[in-house]
Amino acid sequence: MDVIKKLAGWIVRQEQVYFLFGFLFLVPNIVLFVTEPLPVIVGIASLMIPLAVWLGVLLLARKPGLVVWCLLPKVILDGGQLVLLYLFGESVIAVDMFLNLTSSNASEASELLGNIFLVIVCVFSFYVLPVLWLACHSVRIREKLTAAFCRKWGAVSACLLAVGVSLCFLSPLQDHRFSLKNDIYPVNALYNLYFAINKSEKNRNYHKTSADFSFRAVKPRQADARREVYVLVVGETSRAMEWSLYGYGRETTPRMKALEGLVYFTDVITQSNNTHKSVPIILSSASAEDYGVIYSEKSIVTAFKEAGFHTAVIANQKLTGSMIGAFYREADTFIDISAMVAGSYLSSPHDEAVLPYLQEELDKTSGDLFVVLHTYGSHFNYHERYPQEFARFKPDKAKGIRAAYKEELRNAYDNAILYTDYFLDRIARSLAATYDCTAMLYLSDHGEDIFDDGRQRYLHASPIPTYYQLHIPYLIWFSDTYRRTYPEKYEAALSHRTTPVSTNSVFHTMLDIAGIETAEKDTTLSLACRTFTAHDRMYLGDHDNPVPFWKTGLKSQDFEMLDKWNIVYSKE
Ligand SMILES: [Zn+2]
Known part of the structure; x- marks a missing residue:
């Protein structure tokens, strides 16, 4: 005083x-x-x-x-x-x-x-x-x-x-x-x-502005009329460099490495470091180049529904009020796990909690099925994202998000990736056990900073991204039956393993894998099609404008990492 x-x-x-x-x-x-x-x-x-x-x-x-x-x-x-x-x-x-x-x-x-x-x-x-x-x-x-x-x-x-x-x-x-x-x-x-x-x-008016929209999507039947099941897993805050599948020193993804029929893409850059912009791009035909269509068109869920699939969304993130939630409500079944776990507003269940619901959908439907699983992945607080038996890297309990706890944070983050690896493997096993024609596409919405260099950056969704927030894991698993039914699609995916890709390819790839026809599908953006073409990759700016990702204000440390991980960008 x-x-x-x-x-x-x-x-x-x-x-x-x-x-x-x-x-x-x-x-x-x-x-x-x-x-x-x-x-x-x-x-x-x-x-x-x-x-x-x-x-x-x-x-x-x-x-x-x-x-x-x-x-x-x-x-x-x-x-x-x-x-x-x-x-x-x-x-x-x-x-x-x-x-x-x-x-x-x-x-x-x-x-x-x-x-x-x-x-x-x-x-x-x-x-x-x-x-x-x-x-x-x-x-x-x-x-x-x-x-x-x-x-x-x-x-x-x-x-x-x-x-x-x-x-x-x-x-x-x-x-x-x-x-x-x-x-x-x-x-x-x-x-x-x-x-x-x-x-x-x-966002609030989406249901009105998209009301009259139709994909006019159809799915020509196959000769032997096998049941088809496709699962899109939306990952959260996972960065490719932390996956042993991509060459990380620690064994964080041994199950994906051993999974037969898995194709993973090495040069994938997200179009946004923010969940609420990135996921709508994943779920619709929108892209950084043309983001406005999220308000006039419907989501991938509706495209599958129109093509005769039963559709289900099981989410482990609270998404009410966002465009993502609006898209998910288009499904025949929408299960919001976070709303169901009583009395736990301050914590989220582990991602496995969605699996019994997936199994239920697999068991109760006999026709074609499309499921979106929205995970909580490796979102902060990392050590809360996995059960104790996945705490392989220790110590993993950081007392706060500070550079002094970098070791604990990285350990916990790696344990969360190890758990994602287990989670994806369990989905693939459930699907394989049906002997149906099935495939699963997984990608993360964006990456994360964890005090990686002198800038001491952490978390994501910053106004200017970093390499660490941009480079994401993206993979497709094709079941045995799928590979026999549509060998050309599996082969096409294999041929694009190192092609530069963005998150705007998911909508087109997913429809193409399922053999759905609609005028909205662009096969030059489908990784399951030979005609996939590498485009200059855009990033969605703050005013929803497209910016080449290498011109978003990245620093020298980011370009060093892009080069280290062989990410293609214009060097002019
Ligand atoms: Zn996110």
Whole structure:
């Protein structure tokens, strides 16, 4: 309290308060000036324009503290922006950040919040609270800003604004097209908030905007009319480099390595590092190049349904409210495990919990069957993702997500992969035991950072991805019967093992494996077809725009890893 009293003693005049607010309001801009790769001219404008605006706005009341109280949402936004900058070291609050606030389930949020709680407390104690205290102090000081002071600083603010705006016109000199909604904080953060609200509105209206859509999907019968069963397993937060199948030093995927009929693809890059953007691409004909169709078309579940398959979705992630949930509700049967396990809002069952339901679907239906299994894979908190008997790599109990616990985190992460290996093997065995014509496609929605290099990055869904979040495992297992029935599809898949692939191929590959015909199917995107063509791989930008994945802001450490894992990208 003494410190606060002393501080209050020093700050006795409204003019001092005014300049302090001018500085404090600019703190996020100053940090962004250092972290964002803007050309110098635009960088300077990104400081001058907001400074000019705030110096002007603070003059609207003779006690600047009153203005600050009116701008309370800005002060809170600044706090959030500073938390983000601390966590990721760069970027303005992205659309996905706003959307994740509303789409994460209780368990996911509690796991993450527990870890960033300290950061939030620090930012609020060192930024938000001091600003608000100063605002109270300003209101309490009897003195007011004089008319002469307001005139003088009003003129200064206008001049600064004029210079800042002129600098924007010079941005083409540095090969940059200036845009208020991208380059100036907080306009960019607010635009992202607007974009996010607009997007959740579109999500909410999906059932209306897609109501009249039909794939007109058909499946020509085979000669011997065998039952066909296809399973799509949507993985979570698994990175290819952690699978021994892909060459990782530890034996994390021995069962997949030994599985006959398995084809795995080595050069796969996800189109988004965010579950809520990546999975809709996996489940529909949408892609980073054409994301908007998720609102006008239906999902792969409907395509199979139209083609005469019984469809079932069994999910071990809470997906209500997201596009993923809307897609899953198209199925004949939708089982949400996370909603069924009573009293466990703060933890999720292990992925095996979906298997009895899969078996039930296999047993109770006699016709063709399509099942989507949505797993929790190796999502943080890693050591909660597997039963004790899979704790092969130890110690695996990290006390928090900090670089000091990297060994424990990596061990737990590897154990989770070992468990995924077991889980996939069990599905393949269940399918093989039916002697039906069956196949299973597995891929992860994105990867993960686990304090891998000097950047000390962790988790995923950051505004700018890393190699570790992009390179994912992707595999297809074809049963014995399938390989005998459709040898050409199995052979085609084998021939594409090292072809550059993205997550937008899943929809087309899955339909092609099942022999479903629809105008929406593009065989140049089917890994089970000889005509598969390698495309420049796009990444879905924050405003749902396509960006070549190597131009998303990857750093030298990422390119080193891309080269190490033979990932193809344009080196121009
Ligand atoms: Zn995910």
